Amino acid sequence: MSSDPNIPAVNPLPPVVAALFLVIMGIEVTFFLGTRGLIGGPEAVGWRLDAINRYAFSSEIFAWMRQNNVWPTEHLIRFVSYSFVHVSFTQALFAGVFVLAMGKMVAEAFGSIAMLLVFVVSGIGGALVYGLVLPDATWLIGGFPAVYGLIGAFTFLLWRSLATVGANQTRAFSLIAMLMGIQLLFGLLFGGNNDWVADLAGFATGFGLSFFLVPGGWAAIRNLIRRD
DSSP states (O other): OOOOTTSOSSOOOOHHHHHHHHHHHHHHHHHHHHHTTSSSOGGGGGHHHHHHHHHSBOHHHHHHHHHHTOOOHHHHTHHHHGGGOOSSHHHHHHHHHHHHHHHHHHHHHHOHHHHHHHHHHHHHHHHHHHHHHOTTOOOBOSSHHHHHHHHHHHHHHHHHHHHHTTOOGGGGGHHHHHHHHHHHHHHHHHOOOSHHHHHHHHHHHHHHHHHHHSTTHHHHHHHHHHHO
């Protein structure tokens, strides 16, 4: 046992993970306080709705952009900004908790910048597939497609780890299978929406990115291409 008194009781969070969590929850706390009239005055009650209108992803707007080949910045930003706007405090809290848990493991394995890249690009990938597959769908709101990207990266780490010991690699996909099963069950019991399309696309994006972002990944891919 080490006698070093400076060893922390728990491993500290990478700064980028803590910052991402604080941004998500900071926005939500602002909405929460505004709704209760504690800040912002009377107009603060509508802050959440205004943010949804301005920053949530819209399949219909995306379809309009594609049809007219017009790409305004104010709408392109929705591919990223929707991940930071939530419909409720509970949704934001769950997304934040997953960011802390999954983000910590991914950042420690890939690095902080790579973890942030997985989060952002997975959110974009989730929105892109959602808009293409469901052009008439309702607003896409919340950080779960990006969070599922972190889960995809974590699954990649498990998948590679199982390969090194010769274990069944399909076990790495147990978490995503369970989460998708829970979503299906809740949808059947309480009625649901089509957000699972974006979530699954976010997962696939995060998993795919991991081949490039894992340390040594680019070198391994170059070597594979050269052999072919």
